[in-house]
Amino acid sequence: MSEEFVRYEKRDRVAWVTIQRPEVMNALHPPCHDRMEAIWDDFAADPELWVAVLTGAGEKAFSAGNDLKWTAQNGGKMPPLPPGGFGGLCNRFDLTKPVIAAVNGFALGGGYELAMSCDLIVAAEHARLGLPEPKVGLMAAAGGAQRLPRQIPLKIAMGMMLTGEPISAARGAELGIVNEVVSAAELPAAAERWAARICECSPLSVRATKQAALNSLDRPLREAVAVQQYPAVLDLFRSEDCLEGPRAFAEKRKPVWKGR
Numbered sequence: 320m321s322e323e324f325v326r327y328e329k330r331d332r333v334a335w336v337t338i339q340r341p342e343v344m345n346a347l348h349p350p351c352h353d354r355m356e357a358i359w360d361d362f363a364a365d366p367e368l369w370v371a372v373l374t375g376a377g378e379k380a381f382s383a384g385n386d387l388k389w390t391a392q393n394g395g396k397m398p399p400l401p402p403g404g405f406g407g408l409c410n411r412f413d414l415t416k417p418v419i420a421a422v423n424g425f426a427l428g429g430g431y432e433l434a435m436s437c438d439l440i441v442a443a444e445h446a447r448l449g450l451p452e453p454k455v456g457l458m459a460a461a462g463g464a465q466r467l468p469r470q471i472p473l474k475i476a477m478g479m480m481l482t483g484e485p486i487s488a489a490r491g492a493e494l495g496i497v498n499e500v501v502s503a504a505e506l507p508a509a510a511e512r513w514a515a516r517i518c519e520c521s522p523l524s525v526r527a528t529k530q531a532a533l534n535s536l537d538r539p540l541r542e543a544v545a546v547q548q549y550p551a552v553l554d555l556f557r558s559e560d561c562l563e564g565p566r567a568f569a570e571k572r573k574p575v576w577k578g579r
Contacts, residue, residue, distance in 0.1 A: 344380035356407030384428025405461035415526035449485025
């Protein structure tokens, strides 16, 4: 696969996905969507990969979202998005492997929707997060209008969306939508640290936890607790790792996870 627009690296158990269009603040056009769709497909299918980190090239922008200049130059028409949605990720509701957003600058519009589609957000101090679509006659149609009110208090989410005004990384941390704020220089190491911590856990346990948590968000608590037949949960309790964890604890050693 060409890495002209998006770089895909595999480092041990971690996939690093870097949007490489800094000249347009890492905005996405159709070739980016197709490339990222293929990347997430590969990440999901590769048993050696347990966690992914998504970031943007340079220090100015994570992603400014949709490439409006490309859209304007092509008559305002865009080809249909891939099945995974914007960036191949925003509509990918069956991905049980965790994804970390390393927000290295502006995460606006579709860029912020991509970050919200990730499980964790680590942000540089200068990062700005927002959904400015109403300022250009659009709306956050890649899940942002639905995700933001689910991830921060409703009135604050509505204030952000109806004005199009972004917030700082520090404010994002106050609201609980950003896990950690670090200097720009420390961002790659911070994302790597989070990924390493996740990789210390059983990968099947992590996937079962993610699937159970996200699939139960819209259910009443009693019903959510009663549902135990999630595929990732069943895979976990049938796995060798489910036996290895208690055995390693009893033997006072680190577990050796096999992911099966």
